[in-house]
Amino acid sequence: MSKLFADRAAGLSGSAIRATFKLLADPEIISFAGGAPSPDLFPREELEEIAARIFRDKCNLALQYGITEGYAPLADFVKARLVSQGVIRAGESVIITTGGQQVIDLTARALVNEGDVVVAERPSFVGGLNCFRSYNADLRDVPVENDGLSTDALEEMLKTTKIKLVYTIPTFQNPSGITMSLAKRKRLLELAEKHDFYILEDNPYGELRYRGEDVATIKSMDETGRVIYAGSFSKILSPGLRLGFASARADILEKLVVIKQITDVHTPTLNQLLAYEFVTNYDLDAHVRRSRELYGHKCAVMLGEMDRRFPEYCEYTRPEGGIFLWCTLPDRFDSKELFNRGVEKKVAFVPGDSCMVDMNKKYSSFRLNFSNTADDKIAEGIKILAGVIEEAAAQ
Amino acid sequence: MSKLFADRAAGLSGSAIRATFKLLADPEIISFAGGAPSPDLFPREELEEIAARIFRDKCNLALQYGITEGYAPLADFVKARLVSQGVIRAGESVIITTGGQQVIDLTARALVNEGDVVVAERPSFVGGLNCFRSYNADLRDVPVENDGLSTDALEEMLKTTKIKLVYTIPTFQNPSGITMSLAKRKRLLELAEKHDFYILEDNPYGELRYRGEDVATIKSMDETGRVIYAGSFSKILSPGLRLGFASARADILEKLVVIKQITDVHTPTLNQLLAYEFVTNYDLDAHVRRSRELYGHKCAVMLGEMDRRFPEYCEYTRPEGGIFLWCTLPDRFDSKELFNRGVEKKVAFVPGDSCMVDMNKKYSSFRLNFSNTADDKIAEGIKILAGVIEEAAAQ
Numbered sequence: 001m002s003k004l005f006a007d008r009a010a011g012l013s014g015s016a017i018r019a020t021f022k023l024l025a026d027p028e029i030i031s032f033a034g035g036a037p038s039p040d041l042f043p044r045e046e047l048e049e050i051a052a053r054i055f056r057d058k059c060n061l062a063l064q065y066g067i068t069e070g071y072a073p074l075a076d077f078v079k080a081r082l083v084s085q086g087v088i089r090a091g092e093s094v095i096i097t098t099g100g101q102q103v104i105d106l107t108a109r110a111l112v113n114e115g116d117v118v119v120a121e122r123p124s125f126v127g128g129l130n131c132f133r134s135y136n137a138d139l140r141d142v143p144v145e146n147d148g149l150s151t152d153a154l155e156e157m158l159k160t161t162k163i164k165l166v167y168t169i170p171t172f173q174n175p176s177g178i179t180m181s182l183a184k185r186k187r188l189l190e191l192a193e194k195h196d197f198y199i200l201e202d203n204p205y206g207e208l209r210y211r212g213e214d215v216a217t218i219k220s221m222d223e224t225g226r227v228i229y230a231g232s233f234s235k236i237l238s239p240g241l242r243l244g245f246a247s248a249r250a251d252i253l254e255k256l257v258v259i260k261q262i263t264d265v266h267t268p269t270l271n272q273l274l275a276y277e278f279v280t281n282y283d284l285d286a287h288v289r290r291s292r293e294l295y296g297h298k299c300a301v302m303l304g305e306m307d308r309r310f311p312e313y314c315e316y317t318r319p320e321g322g323i324f325l326w327c328t329l330p331d332r333f334d335s336k337e338l339f340n341r342g343v344e345k346k347v348a349f350v351p352g353d354s355c356m357v358d359m360n361k362k363y364s365s366f367r368l369n370f371s372n373t374a375d376d377k378i379a380e381g382i383k384i385l386a387g388v389i390e391e392a393a394a395q
Numbered sequence: 396m397s398k399l400f401a402d403r404a405a406g407l408s409g410s411a412i413r414a415t416f417k418l419l420a421d422p423e424i425i426s427f428a429g430g431a432p433s434p435d436l437f438p439r440e441e442l443e444e445i446a447a448r449i450f451r452d453k454c455n456l457a458l459q460y461g462i463t464e465g466y467a468p469l470a471d472f473v474k475a476r477l478v479s480q481g482v483i484r485a486g487e488s489v490i491i492t493t494g495g496q497q498v499i500d501l502t503a504r505a506l507v508n509e510g511d512v513v514v515a516e517r518p519s520f521v522g523g524l525n526c527f528r529s530y531n532a533d534l535r536d537v538p539v540e541n542d543g544l545s546t547d548a549l550e551e552m553l554k555t556t557k558i559k560l561v562y563t564i565p566t567f568q569n570p571s572g573i574t575m576s577l578a579k580r581k582r583l584l585e586l587a588e589k590h591d592f593y594i595l596e597d598n599p600y601g602e603l604r605y606r607g608e609d610v611a612t613i614k615s616m617d618e619t620g621r622v623i624y625a626g627s628f629s630k631i632l633s634p635g636l637r638l639g640f641a642s643a644r645a646d647i648l649e650k651l652v653v654i655k656q657i658t659d660v661h662t663p664t665l666n667q668l669l670a671y672e673f674v675t676n677y678d679l680d681a682h683v684r685r686s687r688e689l690y691g692h693k694c695a696v697m698l699g700e701m702d703r704r705f706p707e708y709c710e711y712t713r714p715e716g717g718i719f720l721w722c723t724l725p726d727r728f729d730s731k732e733l734f735n736r737g738v739e740k741k742v743a744f745v746p747g748d749s750c751m752v753d754m755n756k757k758y759s760s761f762r763l764n765f766s767n768t769a770d771d772k773i774a775e776g777i778k779i780l781a782g783v784i785e786e787a788a789a790q
Contacts, residue, residue, distance in 0.1 A: 002557070002591055005650060006508045006530075012653045039455040047458075048450035055443035060434040063442075063633035098493055098637075098659040105658050109529075113401045131657040134504075135401075162397070196397055238458035240664035242493075255400060258407045262526040263500050264493040268663055269635035 030381035050277040062270040070096025071272035100232030100244035116164035123355035141357040148180025151187040163197040172205040172322025175367035192226040204232040209321035210296025225249030298370040309386035323371035333364040425776035445672040457665040465491025466667035495627030495639035511559035518750035536752040543575025546582040558592040567600040567717025570762035587621040599627040604716035605691025620644030704781035718766035728759040
C-alpha cells in the first residue's frame with residue numbers, strides 16, 4: 001500500500017482543537033476560549049427586512065452563480081470604504097472572499113512553496129499557523145513586544161534567512177490584543193522591500209478600537225505592492241455569513257481570484273447581497289460604534305476583575321481594541337495544565353501552545369476572549385480562574 | 396528578485412475563460428456555454444418564508460460561527476437521503492461543503508502530491524481539471540465512450556503507471572452528458588482495489604434523470620473505502636447558496652474536515668439553515684421532479700432542433716439526464732474557430748479544448764448547455780449554430 005495522504009496533508013490534525021471543542025460543549029462551562037462576536041450585536045430585524053426584499057426583488061441574482069471576484073456592488077462598497085479609511089488608493093481593487101480565513105489560504109497557496117520561510121508572530125492566530133503548516137512552509141516566528149512584532153528579531157533572522165512572507169495581525173492582534181506601532185510598521189515595510197519578501201496584513205479587528213488613536217495600516221503605506229491585505233465582515237456584521245475581502249497588487253489579486261475559482265467558484269451570492277443591502281440601507285458606522293462600545297465595556301469588565309482577583313505575578317495586555325487579551329504567568333506555570341484544571345472547574349481559555357509555531361514546548365501564557373460572555377459570567381469565570389492559578393501555584 | 400508565485404500557482408491562469416465570459420456579457424448572445432440551472436426552478440416564495448422564520452427564530456444560530464463538519468441537522472438529512480438512495484451505508488458520515496467544487500479541491504489537497512498521477516475523463520469538467528493542475532498533479536486522461544470512461548484504456552495505463560486518483564463524473568457527465576454503465580463502474584472499483592488508487596465520484600447531476608433507469612453509484616458498491624463521493628445542492632436547489640457535500644471513509648473525511656477548517660472555517664451557517672428548512676418544510680423530491688421535467692423538455696427541444704438543422708456529419712450525445720450534451724464534428728473542424736464564428740453571430744458554447752487535459756491540441760467537439768435558455772432561444776441559437784457549422788465547412 002502506498003501512502004494515502006499527500007505530504008502536505010499527512011501531518012495535519014485537528015484532533016487537539018476538536019477534543020477541546022467537545023469539552024467546551026458543556027453548557028456549564030464559562031468559556032473565554034472562543035473568538036465569536038456577541039450575538040447581541042447581530043442586526044436581526046434589519047437582516048430579516050433585507051432578506052425579504054432580496055427574495056422578492058433579486059431572488060434570481062441571489063440564488064444563481066456569481067463571478068469569482070465577488071458581487072460588484074459589494075466589492076465597490078468595500079473598495080470605497082478602504083479608500084476612505086486610507087487603506088488603499090482609488091485605483092486599487094478588492095475581491096470578496098468566503099471569510100477572512102480564505103484570504104490567508106489563497107495567499108499561502110499563491111505564494112508559498114514547500115520549504116519557503118514564512119514568519120509568524122509569537123504568539124499568532126492558530127488558523128493562520130495551521131494554514132501555512134498545510135503547505136509545508138518552513139514556519140518561523142519573531143516575538144510580539146508591547147509595540148508589536150520585533151522588527152529587530154526579524155532583521156537578525158534576515159541576516160541568514162531568505163524570507164518569503166511575513167504573516168502579521170498588526171492591530172489588536174490575535175491572540176495578544178497588542179497593536180504594532182507606526183514606526184515598526186514602516187520598518188517592516190522597509191525590510192520587505194530591501195529583502196524582497198511579502199507581508200500578509202490580516203486585519204479582522206481593526207475597526208474595533210475602543211480607546212486610543214488609529215494607527216495607519218501597513219497596506220496604506222505600501223508603495224510597491226508588498227502587502228496583501230485581508231479584511232472581514234465577521235467581527236463587524238456576522239461570522240456565519242462567511243464574508244471577507246482582500247486587496248493586493250493587481251497581479252497578486254488576479255492570482256488569488258484564479259485560485260478561488262477552483263476552490264469554491266465564488267462566495268455565496270445571497271450572503272453578499274445581504275451585506276450589501278445592509279451597508280447601503282443601514283448605518284454600518286453606527287453599527288461598528290455599538291460593537292466598539294460593547295467590546296470596550298466587556299474588556300474593561302474582564303480587566304477590572306483580573307486586576308482585583310489575579311495574583312500579582314500575572315501579567316496581561318490591556319488592549320485598545322479587539323476581542324482578546326493575553327495573560328502571561330511566571331515560567332513555572334504550564335498553560336496546558338492550567339487549562340485542564342480550568343475545565344474541571346468549568347472555566348476555559350486557549351492555552352499558549354495553540355498559538356505557537358513550536359507547539360511542543362510548555363508555555364505559561366494563555367488567551368482570554370471577552371466578546372461573547374455576559375458581564376456576570378466574566379466576573380464569575382475570572383474568579384474561578386484566579387482560584388485555578390493559585391491552586392496551581394501552591395503545588 | 397526571486398519568483399513571486401509558488402510553483403503550484405505559477406502556471407494557473409483564468410484569462411482564457413475570463414475573456415470568454417466578457418464576450419458572453421453581451422445580452423444579445425444566446426449562450427449555451429454556461430452550466431447554470433434555470434431560475435424558473437428557484438423556490439422563491441418558499442425561501443422568502445423560510446428566511447423570515449430563520450431571522451425571527453434562529454438568527455443567532457444563522458449568523459454565528461458554526462462547526463466545520465456542517466450544520467448537523469442538514470448533514471443528517473443529507474446522510475439519510477444518501478442512505479435511502481443506497482449511496483452510503485447507515486454508519487457512514489457526511490460533511491457539508493461550500494459547493495461541490497470544494498470537495499474536488501479538498502480531495503486533491505488531501506490526497507495528491509506534486510507529480511502524482513490523476514486520471515480524468517476525456518472530456519472532463521474544467522473546474523476539476525484546473526484544480527488538479529493547481530496541485531501540479533501529473534494529469535492524464537482516458538476517453539469517455541458511449542457507456543462511460545474506457546476501463547480498458549485505464550487498464551492499459553495501469554500496466555506502466557502508478558495512479559493515485561481517478562476523477563470521474565459517471566452520471567450525466569460534464570461535458571458529455573454520458574452515463575457510465577454498471578459493468579464499467581464495477582470494473583473501475585475492481586481496478587482501484589487491485590492497483591491501490593482512489594476514485595473521486597463527482598455527482599452533481601445524478602438526481603436529474605429524465606428518462607431511463609438509475610445506475611448504482613460507484614460509492615454504493617465500494618466495500619473498502621476507495622471512493623470519495625461529492626454531491627451538490629447547486630443543481631437541485633440553488634448554486635448561489637454554495638452548498639455541497641462529501642462522503643468518504645472516516646479517515647479521509649476527517650482529513651477533508653481538517654483542511655476545510657483552514658480553508659474557510661465552515662460553510663455559511665445561514666445557507667445551511669435555509670437548505671435544511673427547505674428540505675424539512677417542503678417537498679425536495681417534488682422540486683427535483685419539476686427540475687427533471689423542465690430539463691428533459693429543454694434537452695428534447697435542443698436535440699429536436701439539432702436533428703432538424705445540423706448537417707448529417709455532426710454527431711452528438713442524447714443524454715438521459717443532466718444539463719449538457721456533447722457535439723462532435725469531423726476532425727477537420729476546430730471548435731475554437733467555430734466558437735469565434737459563433738460569438739460573431741451571437742451564439743456561444745464551450746469549445747472542446749477547455750474540457751481537455753491537453754488543451755494545446757485542436758478539438759472538433761464542443762459542449763452545449765440547455766438548462767438556462769428559453770425554448771425559442773434554444774431554437775434560434777441552434778439554427779444560428781447550424782449556419783456557423785455550414786459556413787465553416789464551406790471554407
